[in-house]
Amino acid sequence: xxxxxxxxxxxxxxxxxxxxxxxxxxxxxxxxxxxxxxxxxxxxxxxxxxxxxxxxxxxxxxxxxxxxxxxxxxxxxxxxxxxxxxxxxxxxxxxxxxxxxxxxxxxxxxxxxxxxxxxxxxxxxxxxxxxxxxxxxxxxxxxxxxxxxxxxxxxxxxxxxxxxxxxxxxxxxxxxxxxxxxxxxxxxxxxxxxxxxxxxxxxxxxxxxxxxxxxxxxxxx
Numbered sequence: 001x002x003x004x005x006x007x008x009x010x011x012x013x014x015x016x017x018x019x020x021x022x023x024x025x026x027x028x029x030x031x032x033x034x035x036x037x038x039x040x041x042x043x044x045x046x047x048x049x050x051x052x053x054x055x056x057x058x059x060x061x062x063x064x065x066x067x068x069x070x071x072x073x074x075x076x077x078x079x080x081x082x083x084x085x086x087x088x089x090x091x092x093x094x095x096x097x098x099x100x101x102x103x104x105x106x107x108x109x110x111x112x113x114x115x116x117x118x119x120x121x122x123x124x125x126x127x128x129x130x131x132x133x134x135x136x137x138x139x140x141x142x143x144x145x146x147x148x149x150x151x152x153x154x155x156x157x158x159x160x161x162x163x164x165x166x167x168x169x170x171x172x173x174x175x176x177x178x179x180x181x182x183x184x185x186x187x188x189x190x191x192x193x194x195x196x197x198x199x200x201x202x203x204x205x206x207x208x209x210x211x212x213x214x215x216x217x218x219x220x221x
Contacts, residue, residue, distance in 0.1 A: 010068055011081055017064060018085050018092075021057040022136050025092040028054065028099035029132060029195055033125045035106040036188055039114070044103035054096035061089045077212075084209035088139060091201045095132070098191050098198065105188040115181050116171055124160040124192045127153060131199035138206045147203035157196035164189040 028047050035044035065086050068074065074082060109115070131150050138147040165186055172182040207213055 007074070007078070011078060014061075014064060014068065014082065014085050017057070017061055018088055019136075019140065021054065021061060021089065021092045022139070024050070024054050024057065025095040025099070026132055026136065028096050029102075030129065032099040032102040032106065033129065033192070036102055036109070037122065037125060039106065039110040041107055041110040044106040044110070047099050047103035051096050051100045054093060058089055058093040062086070065089075077209075080209050080212055084205045087205040087208070088202050091198045091205070095195060095198050098194050102188055102191040102195075105184050105191065108184050109181060109188075112181050115168075115178060115185055118164060118167055118185070120160050120164045120167065121185070121189060121192075124157060124164060124189060124196075127157050127160060128192045128195040128199065131157070131196050132202075135199040135202040135206070138203055139209075142206065142210045144207055144210050147206040150203035151200050154196055154200045157193050161189050161193040 028050060031043050032047045034040060035047065065082050068082050069079075131153050134146055134153075135150045137143065138150065168182045168186050168189075172179045204214075
């Protein structure tokens with residue numbers, strides 16, 4: 001009984017560690033989006049510098065998870081909790097990378113004249129933020145229904161990304177002077193769409209932890 005209580009405490013510690021990393025990754029994404037939308041070079045630099053801490057947390061979580069797997073030999077739902085936590089961690093590190101990528105686009109564009117306003121970019125950013133927030137909430141609450149909602153929102157992010165691409169291409173055709181800036185904006189939209197994809201991956205991991213079902217590529221069904 002005492003051994004079980006000790007192991008349960010370790011699982012709780014694992015979840016807390018994952019949530020701390022999630023908070024850092026989410027903050028990085030929010031800062032990068034704000035830096036991009038508001039041409040804030042200083043904020044973009046903060047995101048880039050802060051990424052090393054997210055990477056360090058991934059290493060620490062990897063070691064902690066491997067220790068749990070090696071020493072405690074968990075079964076069933078406990079095993080899913082650990083493996084699912086590892087999957088979430090991988091996606092948190094990638095979220096940090098996408099935040100850095102978006103911050104680099106923000107740095108470049110902050111030195112150039114503003115592009116024509118494209119409200120779909122703001123919509124895509126808002127969609128990505130909402131998906132990320134809901135994915136983390138689903139992880140905290142082990143809420144499969146909310147996780148599934150996140151997955152279903154991914155189509156909206158994809159559609160917005162395509163619409164942004166088409167609009168900027170049209171703008172670049174009509175005004176060649178914005179081509180370089182337009183390309184950076186298109187890449188930025190792709191980073192936002194990737195953030196939405198990674199939120200979906202986190203949601204899929206929630207379904208795996210709770211139900212033991214692999215929902216990779218099928219989370220929307």
